[in-house]
Amino acid sequence: MKICFYTVCFSVFFATAVYCQKPTPVKPRIVISTDIGGTDPDDNQSMTHLLMYSDKFEIEGLISSPSYGNGSKQEIIRMIDLYEEDLPKLQKHQSGFASPDYLRSITKQGYHGNVSFIGYSKATEGSKWIVKCAKKKTNQPLWVLCWGGLEDLAQALHDAPEIQNNIRVYWIGGPNKKWSANSYAYIVSNFPNLWFIENNSSYYGLFSPHDEPDNVILSNYYSKYIQDKSHLGKDFINYYKGEVKMGDTPSLLYMMDGDPNDPTRESWGGSFEKFNHSPRTVLKRTTTANDSIAFCSILELRFTIPKSKAKKESICFWMEVPYGKTVQKWPGYYIGNDVYAIRYIPKKAEVLNYKLSSDLPEINGKTGTLIATNLWPGKKGPDDYKLGNNWFTDKHDKDLYFGIIQGGKTVSKWKEEILLDWSKRWNWLNE
Template sequence: MFNRSLINLCLCLVLVFTTCTSCSNKKKVLKHKEKPRIIISSDIGGTDPDDNQSMTHLLMYNDLFTIEGLVSSPSYGKGSTSEILRMIDLYEKDLPRLQKHSQDFAEPDYLRSITKQGRQGNAPYSGYTTATKGSNWIIKCAKDDKPEPLWVLVWGGLEDVAQALHDAPEIQNKIKVYWIGGPNKKWSANSYAYIAAHFPDLWFIEVNASYYGFFSDNVMIDSINSTNYFEKYIHEAGHLGKDFKNYYNGEVKMGDTPSLLYVMNGNPENPAGESWGGSFETFNHSPRIVHHGVTTLKDTVAFCSINEFHLKGPVTNIPKDSICFWMEVPFGKSTQKWPGYYLGEGDYAIKYIPKKAEILNYTFTSEIPEINGLKGALVVDNFWPGKKHKTDYQLGNNWYTDKADKNLYDGKIQGGKTISKWREESLLDWAKRWAWLKDE
């Protein structure tokens, strides 16, 4: 009887010791866990003010990250570092209130020192051009002798990422990219094509649709939606809160924020796992359809696929990779234009990426008579990446994209539910920080 009791007592002590040791180790791991290293590449200040909203979110959560760069990379529009610096000025005014809750917020002068200008405007047909302060900064940070990966969170064009990879291809094993594609992809077609063709082994999350789930009003939060969130939580919350009203009249869009949510919640090393920033699957081909001449309504392609048009024209002395024609596409009551290039030997080419399902009509205009006035059409469907083609870019094992499961669609948005399901939790978490800015 005594021996059995003694044995049971020993077993209990061993169990308690093991459990306590396990808890202690767990706490130690969490305590010493390194903050994610991030660079933001943004087209802030351009045509879409959702980047300003996402920059506000970043600044209010920067204590959770090691921010190593803020790069202005507007492939479209007139964004520049001046807009990033203006946002930092607002943050500086609110910083004393934020620091009451955490001493890990970055100093404004430090953030100013890592703000760099990248390429303004999209890259030529080759996908790269000349180095910028932004692309050089990406290289510098990637080459730092640190064991943690450098997360490059791209809110706009890929021009500076492509330039950095071109100038220092060895950094492809040092960086991990999360890119908000979709509309950004159509403006950055040449740089995207360059990366897909030359760096198939890059670790790359391409989000063409899921991010819409962050501002989907299919999910209600205690009667809170994108429109009234401002009045409930942001109104009168510091200088950043006052400024937030300037973007969509305070309506929460923030289409780029899922990139930040991805590295602040869940395990970013596992794209298929659950995260506020979405859940993704691997894909081994990026659709590239080569058209020799104009297309018709008999031609169907997937949204966000590269459509490479090659047109025959005269052999001229036009320098290679120079703009010599335009693709014009109706856009509401206006027209959007994309540049086409001369590749030599009478070959004129352009890469175009449709951003949504639609019937696409287009016209080519040029001073070259053989090209000027050519018209065509395309049927664009709503399933990415769609069927395979012999001309697709073949990808490695570390490219990820929106999940294709129909059950995860949010309305027409592929993969949207992988983000919209977390919308309540992430927005209410942000509401706590807005409350900090109301503290006296």
């Protein structure tokens, strides 16, 4: 997106600047799948942004999909209640905002937690709603914007595979991919022709404090623009003490700026490139310091124990990974034919040391080291998932790195325009 500056000079007026977004062809039909209310408060911030810009979209579903944490649709309802209190102020300046009662009617509960190795589980209110929306008779695709795990999307595709031709997906991956390895693997292996944007890192360009413009410094954006004069504003301070870290918002920005059918274009929500392989490494052993994979790629460890007995898809061992002051635990499963397996996806470039624990002596106590590199998707390998012509991801050009963030400049370059545009709507609420 280019910024259009119109400078008007008169003897009694001063120069002014107007930012111009590229128009979208039509209001996009969107369904949001969010882990709001879980452990990461950025979804609450992004939900605030969505509600304040609800006039820009045909919102058809709000689905609580907490792959991690205790999120539920009641948290979405709570946010809608706040929006309802502030709506009269918004409507003084703009028409077309979504009705609160309508938004409540399309809010659905999705899957809680992570699915097992197979990648899907059982239908939920949320997955059924995706199917229903995708089957509507219309010439416009349904955009599924995923802010958390892919469990409900995977379930919808499993239950109604024909909808893959009617939907387009924009996924904020990264840490969400780490938690959603099995459902991602199911989708990428069974639906390679799905239309899919996989944003694993570019989104960081919106909220990284690196090279911030002076008038939209994230740490004081709340005190300068948001404030506590509205219901949404008073609530916003509860998330990261008001510091803007709305990592899922680039999916909305992408739909607001230009033609979403072209992911390679420049837009507020990033610019992406095609890729034809989703990297996966399959090993029949634990890793060593000589093993490396690209961040956000799948490591799959498999162990064969002859004549063992376990229920298929049952958790039979754990990978324990030190992370800061805590230890994260990832489940491994019995997948049949005497084979036990686990998938792990590192969310960033790092060196990981892990230990396996199990009641099975053949697995218990095994340790490993893994190096994750900082270029996604990296080199091709024999175990990679092959993709069709409509998968897009973060651009790998070194000139587009925002510090260490791959593709980050495709978003960060618009940060000032994005946040100043949002500040206008906060001014409406602060009147």
